[in-house]
Amino acid sequence: MDRIPILKMGRYLLVTIQVDMHDQLAMQLQEDLTARISRDSAAGVLIDISSLDVVDSFIGRMLANIAAMARVLDADTVVTGMRPAVAITLVELGLALEGVHTALNVERGMTLLHEKVAARGG
Amino acid sequence: MTEARPSRIPDLVARRGGDLLSGWLAQQRAAISAHAALISDAELEDQSKSFLDAFRAGLASGDLQDIDRAEWADARNFLRDVSRSRALQGFRPSETASFIFSLKQPLFDLLRKELAKDPVNLAEETWRVSTILDRLGLYTTEAYQAMREEIIVRQQQELLELSTPVVQLWERILALPLVGTLDSARTQVVMETLLERIVETGSEVAIIDITGVPTVDTLVAQHLLKTIAATRLMGADCIISGIRPQIAQTIVHLGVDLGAVVTKATLADAFAVALERTRAKTPGTPLAAR
Numbered sequence: 001m002d003r004i005p006i007l008k009m010g011r012y013l014l015v016t017i018q019v020d021m022h023d024q025l026a027m028q029l030q031e032d033l034t035a036r037i038s039r040d041s042a043a044g045v046l047i048d049i050s051s052l053d054v055v056d057s058f059i060g061r062m063l064a065n066i067a068a069m070a071r072v073l074d075a076d077t078v079v080t081g082m083r084p085a086v087a088i089t090l091v092e093l094g095l096a097l098e099g100v101h102t103a104l105n106v107e108r109g110m111t112l113l114h115e116k117v118a119a120r121g122g
Numbered sequence: 123m124t125e126a127r128p129s130r131i132p133d134l135v136a137r138r139g140g141d142l143l144s145g146w147l148a149q150q151r152a153a154i155s156a157h158a159a160l161i162s163d164a165e166l167e168d169q170s171k172s173f174l175d176a177f178r179a180g181l182a183s184g185d186l187q188d189i190d191r192a193e194w195a196d197a198r199n200f201l202r203d204v205s206r207s208r209a210l211q212g213f214r215p216s217e218t219a220s221f222i223f224s225l226k227q228p229l230f231d232l233l234r235k236e237l238a239k240d241p242v243n244l245a246e247e248t249w250r251v252s253t254i255l256d257r258l259g260l261y262t263t264e265a266y267q268a269m270r271e272e273i274i275v276r277q278q279q280e281l282l283e284l285s286t287p288v289v290q291l292w293e294r295i296l297a298l299p300l301v302g303t304l305d306s307a308r309t310q311v312v313m314e315t316l317l318e319r320i321v322e323t324g325s326e327v328a329i330i331d332i333t334g335v336p337t338v339d340t341l342v343a344q345h346l347l348k349t350i351a352a353t354r355l356m357g358a359d360c361i362i363s364g365i366r367p368q369i370a371q372t373i374v375h376l377g378v379d380l381g382a383v384v385t386k387a388t389l390a391d392a393f394a395v396a397l398e399r400t401r402a403k404t405p406g407t408p409l410a411a412r
Contacts (some may be wrong), residue, residue, distance in 0.1 A: 080357060084317030087355040096351040103357035104324055 001019040004029045006036050011043040013075075018051045023025060027064045033066060037073045044113040045070050048106050050081025060095035067100040077101065080109035129250055130236070130243075131229075132181035138167065138232055139174060145228030146170055153220045159407075160211050171206055176200045186254045201258060205265035209273070218266045222259040238345065284314050288319040294326045295396045296388065301334030309345035313352055320358050327396040328353055331389045333364030343378040350383055359384070359399065365390035 002025055007014040013036055015029070037045065067077040078101045079085070082090075090097065101116060103109035147170055151163075176196040183193030208218045217258060229251050237244040286308070291297045295309070298316055302308075316328060330349070335342070350360040363386045365373070373380060386392040 018253045062284070082355050082357070084321060084352075084356065086316060087317055087352040088313055089221075090355055091352040097355060102321070102355055105357075108326075108357065 002028075003032065006032055008036075008042070011117070012049070013037065013040065013067055015045065016048040016051075020054065021052060021059050022063070023058055023063060026059055030062060030066055030069070033100045034069050034073065035100050037070055037075050042075050043117045044076045044078070046078050046080060046106065047088070048080045048109070050083070051061075052086060053083055055086050055089055057093050057095065060090050060093055060097070064095065064097050067097070071099065071114045073080055076113060076120070078103055078109040078116075080104070080106050080112050128184065129186055129247060131186065131233075131247060132184065133176070133252060134232055134236055135174075135178055135181055135229075139178070141199045142225075142228050142232060143167075143170060143174055145231065145249075146174075146225050147229055149224035150221065153217070153224050155229055158175075160213060161208075173197070173200055173204070173221075186250045188258045189254070197258065198261060201262050203264040205262050206269045209266050209269040215263055215266050219259045219263045221347060222255055222262050229255075240255045245342070282311055283307060286315050288315050290319075290323055290325070291329070291393060292326060292397065292400070295329070295393070296320065296323065296325045296327070296399045297331060299331045299334065299389070303337070304335060304342045304343075304345050306345065309349065313344055313349045316349065317352060320353065320356055325358055326400055327359050327361065329361045329363055329389060329392045329396060332362060332369070333366070333389070338369045338372055340376050340378060341378075343376065347378075347380075347383075361386055361392040361395060363387065363389045 002019065004015060004017060004019070004025065007016075013033070015033065017029075019025070033045065036042065045066070049063075049068070050060075063079060067079075070077045079097070082102065088116045101112055103112045132256055148165060150166060150170065150218070174197075180189070180191075180194040180197045183191055185191055185193070188194075189198065204221060205218055208221075230248060233244060233251065235248050237247065285302055287299070289297050289299075296319055298312065298318070304312070319325070320328060330346070332338070334348075338346075346362070350362075353360045361384045362380070365387070384395065385393075386395060
């Protein structure tokens, strides 16, 4: 079965979503990611969704959940590369992803992650 | 109508077309004399001639009741074109409809001369002419109205496009000066253009200036908050500037929570904050130096 690969870069985990997200895949990602954060004691997670052009409320909530879970496991989450249409959809669905940090692209997302982790004294 | 006698109108119009045209033209010139500048004599004559031809073709069907028939298609299409061009030229609806209605008088005159000795038939034929011309006249008005509505829709669209400029003030800083009332349709356009431009320019800060927004109600405030939330999801920050004192009062009275949003009095203040923020991250270079 499909899995979304999780890459380790130093103290950060990198996830790029390049396929259409379906619910099963999202659940699997949530499980894999929490396991990896705990195993590698990662300080931050970067999720790039620049190739994602359709979201529903489930995926939206899943992103928020992953961020919340990572937070509990002592890691910051940055979501990068969200497309305008996706952002509008999420807002219309009432999912403003309050607890999630966002950045325009992966490069800036990494910078932001460094800052956040440094601010926590990590 | 249950009369058995075939109408003599088609034959009459075919035979006396020339007289009819000149009589009609005289009527029309009298009716639109105030707007003589809008349409030239030659054009009027041309239109009248073309319509008479189409009218004759329609009459040849023998049906003087139902203008939806295929035989009347030419007349209908021609009238639609005339109505459209007149709507664009600035004619009023009544003047446009009078194009058809002014045909009544000359046609009645012809009938009267032709059927002077047969009053019963005359009344019948007059009624027929009246009916068909009324229908054609109403059709003209409808076409005119449709054209007007088309124009209004197009203008709304143009206004919408004109009213949402997103300008780049500096590297990674966008400004969105809003002028006029924000409704749902406009917010949608505003949001889309802003987000697209953020991606295009890779901007980190967007300043929404609402100096030109006359009133802010709960709906407008909600639209603003939505735009700000969407911008944040894209990874950029929003600053609102130009909130006038009255609007600040309204916002608080309405209980709208702008707590999480950075607000500045003027666009200049907001720009200063935006510069600071983008400089803090990387040493800024002005656009020209890139």
